Amino acid sequence: MNNKYANNLSCFVRGFTLIELAMVMMIIGLLLGGLIPTISSQIELKRTSETRQQLEEIQQALLGFAIVNGRLPCPAIAGSNGEENPIGGGNCSNFYNGFVPAATLGLSTRNEQGLALDAWSNPIHYAVTQVNSNAYTTSNKMATTGISSLSPNLLVCNTGVGIDASSCATGSALTADPGVPVVLYSLGKNGGSGGTSTDEAANPNPNSADNNRTFVSHTPTDSSSANGEFDDIVIWISNPHLLNRMVSAGKLP
Numbered sequence: 001m002n003n004k005y006a007n008n009l010s011c012f013v014r015g016f017t018l019i020e021l022a023m024v025m026m027i028i029g030l031l032l033g034g035l036i037p038t039i040s041s042q043i044e045l046k047r048t049s050e051t052r053q054q055l056e057e058i059q060q061a062l063l064g065f066a067i068v069n070g071r072l073p074c075p076a077i078a079g080s081n082g083e084e085n086p087i088g089g090g091n092c093s094n095f096y097n098g099f100v101p102a103a104t105l106g107l108s109t110r111n112e113q114g115l116a117l118d119a120w121s122n123p124i125h126y127a128v129t130q131v132n133s134n135a136y137t138t139s140n141k142m143a144t145t146g147i148s149s150l151s152p153n154l155l156v157c158n159t160g161v162g163i164d165a166s167s168c169a170t171g172s173a174l175t176a177d178p179g180v181p182v183v184l185y186s187l188g189k190n191g192g193s194g195g196t197s198t199d200e201a202a203n204p205n206p207n208s209a210d211n212n213r214t215f216v217s218h219t220p221t222d223s224s225s226a227n228g229e230f231d232d233i234v235i236w237i238s239n240p241h242l243l244n245r246m247v248s249a250g251k252l253p
Contacts, residue, residue, distance in 0.1 A: 044189060047119035048233065051186045054109070055235050058116060058124065058184055061105045066242060067249040070140040072181065075126045076101040082114020089137040092128065096154075097204035097211045100126040100184070118233075122191035125204065127183040127215070129154050136181050143252055152181035152239050155214045160199040160227060165212035174217060180236045183215050188231030197228025 066072050074084040075098020082103030085093045092098070100123075102110035110116050115123040128137055129152035135141040142150060155168055155175055162169025187195065187205050195205035202208075202216040217234035221227065246252045 047189070051118040051120075051124075051188075051233055052235075054116070054118065055124065055184050055186065055233060058100055058105070058107070058126075059182075059235060059237060061107060062182060062184075062237065063242065063245050065105055066246055067251055070143060070246070070251045071138055072128050072136050072242075073101045073104050074137050075099055075128060076104070076115065078113070080114070082110055082116075089139060091134050092130065092137055095130045096127045096213060098126055099123045118186040118188075118191070120186075120189055120191055122187050125185050125187070127154055127204075127213070129179065129181045129213070142246070147243055147247075147252060150239065150243070151178045153179035153213055154181065154183050154236070155179050156183060156217050156234060156236055157202070157214060158216070158218045160197075160202040160216045163202060163214050163216070165214060168214060175236060176238070179213070180238055181242055182237040183234065184236065185215065185217075185232050185234040188220075188233055190229060190231055194229060194231070197223075197230060199227045199230045200232055203232050203234070 062072060071089055074086065074089050074092035075094050076082050077085045077094050077098055080101075082101060084101040084104045085098070100107070100116040102116040103114040107116055118124050130137070131151055131153050132141070132145050132149065135145045135150060136152065153166075155173060157163050157168035157172045158174055159169060159172050162172065185203055187203070191205070193207075194200055195203075195207035199216045199218070200208070201210055202214060204210050215234060216230070217232065218230065220231045221229060223229045243252060
């Protein structure tokens with residue numbers, strides 16, 4: 001093979017290799033561009049599932065606490081190191097806009113402030129009823145009040161439109177009358193920056209001054225929906241469920 005032919009062949013091979021490399025890089029870029037949104041979506045679905053499971057575990061911890069202590073714990077506040085406030089229950093300092101008292105409940109997954117965090121590293125919120133002169137958070141007062149007189153009043157609605165501090169709009173209540181004793185919720189992915197839409201503002205959060213016994217829960221919506229973005233994850237404990245567990249454990253007659 002003469003040198004001229006060899007040089008031409010070498011240049012052709014080098015050029016072809018560069019073209020191939022460019023095409024491969026382009027294909028990889030296209031694949032990654034399509035995969036990234038899918039991967040991101042899968043991550044968020046996993047976080048949502050993990051948070052919902054965590055809320056259900058906290059729900060069980062609250063029921064266990066009630067069975068042992070004859071009452072529900074008060075919510076924690078930012079400075080109580082994960083303990084209910086006040087310690088020992090009674091007249092809670094924050095009935096509606098507090099946090100899960102992870103230290104009081106003995107939960108192992110909590111941050112340095114003693115608060116239970118969701119999968120987005122935001123504190124999980126906990127609200128408890130204050131009816132019957134704080135019977136649900138005062139030791140054995142549920143028993144002395146009597147099952148027939150206990151009437152928790154936390155409400156969960158499916159929209160923030162038409163609700164006020166003590167009622168849902170007609171036909172929008174998700175909880176049975178007169179209400180429930182416990183509401184637990186995560187602020188979701190936008191917990192640090194959201195909370196101002198019509199529906200999210202109904203659930204006490206750092207960007208909303210709302211602090212009452214009405215809450216909102218529904219499937220996630222984006223910012224283009226009529227009531228704006230909503231990604232809170234909300235669950236509750238019904239009164240019959242709580243009372244049944246306490247009666248079965250001998251804490252209520």
